[in-house]
Amino acid sequence: MFTTGSKMFVGATVLSVVAAIVFAAATGGAVGLMSTVGLVTAAVIFTFLAGINLFTRDGNTPSMEQGIEHTAAAAQPPVGRSMWPLIAALGVGGLAVGAVSKPVVFKVSLFVLFAAIVEWMVQSWSERASADIRYNANLRNRMLNGIEFPILGTIGAGGVIYAFSRVMLAANPDAGRWIFIFIGAAIIAGAFLFASGRVSSKRTVAGVCAISAVVLLGVGVASALQGQRTVHPHPTVDDASQKALCLEGGEEEVDERASQDVSLKSNVVANIYLREGGELVAVINGYPDEAHEITVPRNAHIGVIFHNDSDEPERLTGRFGSFPDKPEAVSCTTAVHPGKSAYLGFQIPKTNLASSTPLEFIVPGLDGASIPIVVP
């Protein structure tokens, strides 16, 4: 009664129903619920597919015909050999290797195994779908290409991106710039040649692409082995010395790139300027005049930008209060060159009334440069 193709789906249906029941009974909580929902969904899908298969009887076999069970396409032995068992075996081997070495090997093997099983099943089913080999191959493609193409495409694009990123990480910054320019130019030139019809052979294009891919992968692997170039981090003040430095000032750790920290510039509560005369003023987002006090909501992440308009490197320090059982919270920018600016982010958990020390912005070493912070 069951047609060949539907057997697989009927089996999968039964399996997922049983799995859903076992899971629902054995695992509670949100995880259990989600998994059960997932398994039930799978069961519904498999039922649907099994139903379609049953309905179409794996093709167009007239079910009332005598002896059709021997002559029908589905009854014919499979043609050719399949590489999928081999790949599946590789996957199983990989699982074992992965179990004792790296988790990533295990995961990749799991994926390979799963893919191989699916491919294998669909292939052997499609090979029996009819006596026409071309038709069978078509059937297989119709079933699987929809999944294969996006996955292979993703893997391919991922490989290219990964390899390219390794190259860029290994190359020094100046070389990187030229590599980018060269590759971009080459792609545009190639595209132009292709579009203008000067190169029309598909094989040439495919060949060039394939060679580029291989070269990219090769260089990528080589770069990955060579490792990343040393990236010089922005100078920062380390925790232990931070507080003293913030409160007493000093020119150590001048941040050469402070003014390049642009990401949050348009979303700050205030721009704080150190004027040439040593006066500290705030231009608060939204207020027309300069302000000498800043009100910020409590317990929200807030940012300010410090602009150093004086002639010396200076830092902006925020004194963010001493709340019960905690030392005073202090934080500062690194020293900023004259004419440059830097971002300082902070969060004050309680009202300033609860602090035993004042809340304010200061420039260490400059008396009188201070802007009180009010936290209602």
Add this chain to the structure above:
Amino acid sequence: MTFLTRRRLAGSAVAAATVLAGCAKDAPQDTFKPKGSNARTIDDLQRPLFYVAGAVGLIVFAAIGYSILRYKDRGQDMPKQTHGKTWLEVLLTVIPALILVGVGIPTVAAVFELADQKSECVVNVTGQQWWWEYDYSGTCGGVEITEPIVTSGELVIPTNTSVLLRITSRDVIHSYWIPALNGKRDAVPGRLQTLRLEADEPGIYVGQCTEFCGLSHARMRQAAVALNPADFQAWVDNQLEAYADNAPEADTLAAKGESTFIASCSRCHQVNELVKKDGTPVLAEPDLWVVSGAAPNLTNLMTRTAIGGWTFDLLTEDCREQLWNASPEEFGSLYLQGVWMNTDADADKPVCFDEATLRDWLRDAPAMKPNYSDPAKLDSTGGRTRGMPNLHLNETQIDELIAYLLERK
């Protein structure tokens, strides 16, 4: 009835329902009814656009309909097939391009106009799961705000004053929107974005958080209340009134309420200038108890008309109707009376006060507003809740608290 006629019937029913849905009468969040200059800028842009797009849509549908009916398959011969018609293609490229340029210029102009930050009042607006907090300082429309004012749910602004909101969030992304006054602005943690509001007339303009922000997103509403400058001054004066002026008299129910409040509520909720028996200030520490690190300031609770993310009314239904439908002239004085609207001077309880709602809230807030405050599920947040937990108060305590909170006006 044949299948076809039935299908046609169903089709027209759906179409009619869709069209009629656009005709809701009581729709305070209608984007086509601007009540202030910023919203009008948007409306002046979108209305002509809507008409142009509507006309284009009608023409396209008419053309499609005509072609379908006129040329449907009646067994006639295949018509001659043609390809390409340069003048037509040029025309069909140029006309949309011109329309888009025509639309683009005023759009860009409006975008820049709306992004302008000049204002006569700045209010910090901070979103969290699932309510909005406002804090005022500096001057607002010429009114001096000597101490910061912190309120929730209801944003009070002076009319005909450009008010700049500086919007941020304490937890996840929310979005602030008062459709009658301006477009939306996302509240993003770590960022501070601005939005200007300006209302022509006194009144209440409602809105709703428009970025899905978790369990009680649907109960995260807000309103802007516009008062004329004199009423706004009165509102500010009242907000800044010393606690001593409203402090409960000794041995009253409200005085018991104050102690209960200090014992059970003040760890989260601030009441400004509230002091303990020994005279030390009572300072809330919501950072220790609530995930967002904030709970509404209750100093002037009774000056609001709704609580809990502006979802549950403090006003009874009749009084709310009265307030919402009040003329611009009488709106301000009604609003400033709050729950004491329509109440005789010697009455001991305000007639407009929806006591049942506040009682329910105090008895079991999570039952009204789902908020993950079940103690069994607070491991991941270190015991902190995402809203007001059920505090298991008894009815006596609730009586006392209500008496106390009624005086927070």
